[in-house]
Amino acid sequence: MALKTPLYDAHVERGGRIVEFAGFLMPVSFEGIVAEHERxxxxxxxxxxxxxxxxxxxxxDAVAFADYAVTNNVADLEHNQICYTVCCNERGTVLDDLxxxxxxxxxxxxxxxxVNTGKILGHxxxxxxxxxxxxxxxxxxxxxxxxxxxSRDLFALCPTFASVAAQVRNLPYYRFFTARxxxxxxxxxRTGYTGELGFEVYLPAARARAVWDEMLERGKTHSAAPIGxxxxxxxxxxxxxxxxxxxxxEQTSPLEAGLSWVVKLKKDEFVGRAxxxxxxxxxxxxxxxxxxxxGKRVPRQGCAVSAGGRTVGAVTSGTFSPTLKxxxxxxxxxxxxxKDSEGITIDVRGTAVPAKQVPLPFYKGTVND
Amino acid sequence: MVPEECMYTxxxxxxxxxxxxxxxxxxxxxxxxxxxxxxxxxxxxxxxxQQMDPIGTIEAVKTVAELFSPVSGEVxxxxxxxxxxxxxxxRDPHDEGWFIKVKMSDASELDVLFSHDEYEEYLGEQExx
Numbered sequence: 001m002a003l004k005t006p007l008y009d010a011h012v013e014r015g016g017r018i019v020e021f022a023g024f025l026m027p028v029s030f031e032g033i034v035a036e037h038e039r040x041x042x043x044x045x046x047x048x049x050x051x052x053x054x055x056x057x058x059x060x061d062a063v064a065f066a067d068y069a070v071t072n073n074v075a076d077l078e079h080n081q082i083c084y085t086v087c088c089n090e091r092g093t094v095l096d097d098l099x100x101x102x103x104x105x106x107x108x109x110x111x112x113x114x115v116n117t118g119k120i121l122g123h124x125x126x127x128x129x130x131x132x133x134x135x136x137x138x139x140x141x142x143x144x145x146x147x148x149x150x151s152r153d154l155f156a157l158c159p160t161f162a163s164v165a166a167q168v169r170n171l172p173y174y175r176f177f178t179a180r181x182x183x184x185x186x187x188x189x190r191t192g193y194t195g196e197l198g199f200e201v202y203l204p205a206a207r208a209r210a211v212w213d214e215m216l217e218r219g220k221t222h223s224a225a226p227i228g229x230x231x232x233x234x235x236x237x238x239x240x241x242x243x244x245x246x247x248x249x250e251q252t253s254p255l256e257a258g259l260s261w262v263v264k265l266k267k268d269e270f271v272g273r274a275x276x277x278x279x280x281x282x283x284x285x286x287x288x289x290x291x292x293x294x295g296k297r298v299p300r301q302g303c304a305v306s307a308g309g310r311t312v313g314a315v316t317s318g319t320f321s322p323t324l325k326x327x328x329x330x331x332x333x334x335x336x337x338x339k340d341s342e343g344i345t346i347d348v349r350g351t352a353v354p355a356k357q358v359p360l361p362f363y364k365g366t367v368n369d
Numbered sequence: 370m371v372p373e374e375c376m377y378t379x380x381x382x383x384x385x386x387x388x389x390x391x392x393x394x395x396x397x398x399x400x401x402x403x404x405x406x407x408x409x410x411x412x413x414x415x416x417x418x419q420q421m422d423p424i425g426t427i428e429a430v431k432t433v434a435e436l437f438s439p440v441s442g443e444v445x446x447x448x449x450x451x452x453x454x455x456x457x458x459x460r461d462p463h464d465e466g467w468f469i470k471v472k473m474s475d476a477s478e479l480d481v482l483f484s485h486d487e488y489e490e491y492l493g494e495q496e497x498x
Contacts, residue, residue, distance in 0.1 A: 017401075032459070033430045034405040230404060230431050296408035298428045320407040320430050349426075349433070 005050035006142045006208040014226055021229055022114035024051040029228040036231035037322040040194050041365065044148035045227035046215055049200070050208065053117030054137040055110040061130025066100055066108045068270050069124060071254060071263040077102040082174045082189055085262045086254045087112075087120060092275030094248040094257070096120050099191060101176055109137075109187075113244045127271055142208030146215065147198035147235075149366045150222040155199070157218040160211055164188070168199065173368055193232065195239030195365035237319050238363035240290065240330060246301055246317045247288060247330060255279055256332060258288040258360065284335055286313060290362055291329045291355040293318075297348045299329040299355070304347040312337050315346060321362060328362055329355070370463050372397065376439070376479055377488035378421075383463065384439045384482060391440045391471045391479075395427070398492055400462040403429040406455040411436075411447045411469055418444060418471060420478050425468065427458075436468060440478045446470040 002025045011018065016027030027048070030036060039045050057066055067074040072085030081102055087095045096116040101109040112120045117138055124134050146154055155161045155168045164179045168188060171177065176189035184207045192198030203211060216224055227235075233243070240258075242248050247257045254263050255276065264270075265277055293299050299318035304311050313333030321328045329346065337344075345352040370392060375383040381399035385392040400406070408428035418424050418438040425436035447469045451457050458466035473479075483491055 028431075029404060032405050234430060296428065297410075297426075298408070298433065300433065320428065322405075322430065 003051075005048055006205040007048040007050060007212050010209060010212055011048065011226065016226065016228060019229070022051055024114060026051060027226065027228040029230045030226050033228070033230040033234060034322045036225070036227045037234050039223060039225055040148045040196060040227055040231065040235055041323060042149065043223040044146065044150040044154050044219060045225060045231070046212065046219075047145040047147065047227050047232055048143075048212070049145050050142040050205070051114035052138075052143055053110075053112040053114060053120065054141045054143075054202070055112060055117070055121060055124065056107070056135045056137050057110065057124075057132055058107045058135070059130070059132035060106055061132050062106050062108050063102065065128070065130050065132045066110070067267065068129065069127060070098070070100060071270060071272065071276070072100070073264045073267060074100050074102060074108065075267075079104055080176055082176055082191060083262070084174075086248070086259060087123070088254065088272030088276070089123075089250065090272055090275065092253050092272040092279055093250050094244070094252055094254055095123055095250065097242055097244055097248055097259075101187070101189065103178075116244060140205055141202050142205045144201045144203070144208065144212060144215070145192055145198060146201065147192045147194040147227075148196050149369070150224075151196070151198050154215060154219045154222055154224055157221070158211075158214050159218075160214055171199070192367070193241055194235040195241070195361070195363060195367050196235075197366040197369045234319055234322055237317055237328070237330070238321055238323055238361070239365060239367070240361040243317060247332070252286075252332065253279055253284060255284040256286040256288065286332045287335050288316070288360070289331055289333055289337070290358045290360040291315075291331055291344065291346065292358045293327040293329060293346055293348070294354040294356075296327060297351065297353050298327040299346045299348050299353065303329070303349075305331045305333055305344065305355075306347065306352070307333070307337050307341055307344045323363055328358075330360070370394065370467065372463050373485045375463070375485060376482035377485070377491075378437060378439045378482060379491065380421075380435075380437045382437060382439050384479065386476075386479065387470075389473050389476060390445065391442070391473050392467050393439060393469050393471060394467040395436070395458065395462055396488070397462050399434070400459050400466070403427060403432060403434055404459075405430045406458050409451055409455045409458070409468075411452060412444050414444050414447055416444045418442065438471065439482060440471055440473050441475055442471040442473040444469050445472045
């Protein structure tokens with residue numbers, strides 16, 4: 001039985017095409033992926049991401065435990081600061097990629113992929129240490145992502161956020177604040193998954209519908225509209241953000257996937273450290289590259305990538321890029337493939353399509369504005 | 370090509386009969402399910418096709434689908450407009466968005482296709498799954 005988010009009815013009422021994703025009935029599109037994609041790149045769009053998992057860790061050892069569970073540095077985060085990170089197993093491969101919100105010395109929040117919420121909860125229990133409590137808050141929390149160059153302006157138009165307008169306006173990238181709005185505890189962070197300026201709002205499930213409707217109504221002047229999972233994927237693809245199940249999985253290390261910047265090997269101890277130290281010394285077996293395919297056939301996940309007449313890897317994500325108007329792909333290939341190598345082909349359903357390597361990310365948006 | 374006057378395949382192609390020529394396209398349901406279409410590959414005029422052979426490719430942003438020929442025969446015309454502007458198929462799948470015309474070698478092959486009512490019923494069953 002698939003779950004519904006608190007905004008499910010709103011999506012159906014607006015004509016969203018519903019699919020099951022990670023056990024939730026979610027809208028995959030409303031007006032069409034390309035139109036939604038362009039709306040977020042140029043104006044503002046609202047995403048229901050209530051399916052994401054929220055796991056709270058509290059107690060005197062909360063920060064130390066989170067620091068042990070993930071590869072990035074939680075101990076050095078300031079209060080109200082966030083880091084992007086991965087959570088690895090002992091083999092140094094990826095169980096999930098996630099955000100860690102540091103509230104205080106005794107409280108952090110992990111925001112994990114819906115498909116992995118149960119797995120990460122079990123994993124955390126299996127590695128638990130110190131004086132902590134682990135709680136799954138997913139069911140009670142709704143999450144709305146407000147993304148696009150006009151996202152900041154949208155908050156200014158909503159009475160609900162009037163009392164925190166200045167805080168929203170001045171919020172730096174990867175910082176958050178909490179506020180009590182009409183009695184409800186709300187978290188607002190300057191984060192997102194689109195490459196554009198954006199925010200994510202965590203609020204009680206019971207309050208979600210009212211805020212969602214208010215944002216859409218007040219945001220009309222900025223062309224605000226709901227965005228489905230289809231455009232969420234193309235929007236994250238262009239700035240080459242990893243997606244679990246594509247660039248990341250339990251057969252892939254963060255060093256291979258281009259995430260060495262979130263792996264702090266200088267930390268004393270964390271799950272997967274030994275394996276990752278060894279991998280760094282010998283050099284990762286694969287690396288993530290960007291490919292631009294000739295013609296118009298679109299490479300998709302799983303398409304074999306060849307160089308010099310032999311298979312060297314596979315496409316992890318591929319799509320027709322609505323912004324760059326070209327078929328693009330990310331692929332994990334053997335590290336021995338030179339960065340400037342020519343003669344790469346992608347096997348797109350039996351046709352060897354020539355492709356050239358292009359630097360990642362494919363696209364840089366307004367995320368830092 | 371009024372939807373009610375077309376015949377349909379399980380793979381969501383429609384066929385409109387003009388004498389011994391079959392005009393072929395994809396249904397409104399298929400074009401909506403695919404989403405934004407970005408690239409279409411068609412057989413060439415003059416090619417011989419067999420019933421339910423894959424004869425073309427429809428690339429959408431998120432996914433790809435094959436075009437199956439609902440009938441056997443010779444391709445006599447392709448719609449170059451949808452090759453140049455694939456979005457036409459999303460906008461008008463039953464008229465401007467037709468794909469190819471095939472001169473049928475055996476019109477009795479049409480007997481196995483769905484009527485419009487049968488196709489609607491078939492779609493209803495799909496939804497229930």
